[in-house]
Amino acid sequence: MTRTSPAPAPVPMDPGGVGEASVEECWQAVLERNPFADGTFVYAVRSTGIYCRPSCPSRRPRRSVVEFYATPAGAGAAGFRACRRCRPELRISEPIARVRLVCRRMEMDPERALRLVDLAEAAGCSARALQRTFRQLLGVTPAEYAAALRSAHFKALLRDGATVTDATYAAGFGSSSRLSERADERLGMTPGVYRRGGAGQALRYTQGAGFLLAATDRGFCALYLGADGGRMLEALAAEYPAATIAQDDAGLHSWREMVRRHLEGESVLLELPLDIIATAFQIRVWRALRQIPPGETRSYGEIAKAIGAPRSARAVGVACGRNPVSVVVPCHRAVGANGALTGYRWGIEGKRRLLELESGRAVGPAED
Secondary structure, eight states, X not given: XXXXXXXXXXXXXXXXXXXXXXXXXXXXXXXXXXXXXXXXXXXXXXXXXXXXOTTOOSOOOOGGGEEEESSHHHXXXXXXXXXXXXXXXXXXXXXXXXXXHHHHHHHHSTTSOOOHHHHHHHHTSOHHHHHHHHHHHHXXXXXXXXXXXXXXXXXXXXXXXXXXXXXXXXXXXOSHHHHHHHHHHHHSSOHHHHHTTTTTOEEEEEEETTEEEEEOSSSEEEEEEOXXXXXXXXXXXXXXXXXXXXXXXXXTHHHHHHHHHHHTTXXXXXXXXXXXXXXXXXXXXXXXXXXXXXXXXXXXXXXXXXXXXXXXXXXXXXXXXXXXXBTXXXXXXXXXXXXXXXXXXXXXXXXXXXXXXXXXXXXXXXXX
């Protein structure tokens, strides 16, 4: 008998409270056996009638036979039985629960500089244990997580019309000098320019066959891949809505030719000066990607281990998806745990083509 059920609704799974995860994000968490996704949803396999945690060590099923449920009770009500290996009907592990509790505590009061010892006391563990668990599960320290929250709060205040001075102190930076130390890393521009939506930034762009290249005076901020030049230009305008964007084919000619030769397989190395917005974690991931030799690949889990955050495979995938300079930061060299091609911002076929150009051989199929 064939089991039928409605498409599952998106389910919460992001510890930072960013929003609701899509079905694709849930599937990525299953492929990576992401332990931090445990407790946020379960996946059920129609061919076996069993439901599991995302981190279950069992063999990964085909995507076509998988359904997602927000709770074990939901999967049970649909007729599935709990896996005997991962025991998804039981509560999540204590370390994960601790980290979630601390994340929620910081999110509720992002402008306060909460002490590590106080957070550890609230979580019922030592400061050293909390620090270690945080790095294992999220790939960052509690202090780095708190800094990201303050930065996001600061940006939101600016978007709502607050002055730079008011937003600086309201976000908990303590002084304008503390903010200025991080401005280029967090915003990619001065706070005043960011408050005006990027106004005053001058972007030049040029297009080639299947790509768009854009740069500021400090370096390249975008390298998009795609067949539709108009859509790529629209994407650039959406990413920098208040900037002045002008075509400059002559000024960017040599760089455009370098990218063209690379994409056509005439050269392997592609070094461009970059001016991109990134968090500390994204920078670590992107540096690791650039250290992968052309023609080789690494799984998201292997990249996570390389940056010293072995349980942050999902976060590595997110960092790859937010890479604005394809090829220069070679996120196409990141693959699934079984070597299959998984999500790529510029399309799976584009990922396959880049890998084939670099390796000189055919690349296997995408994950179904």
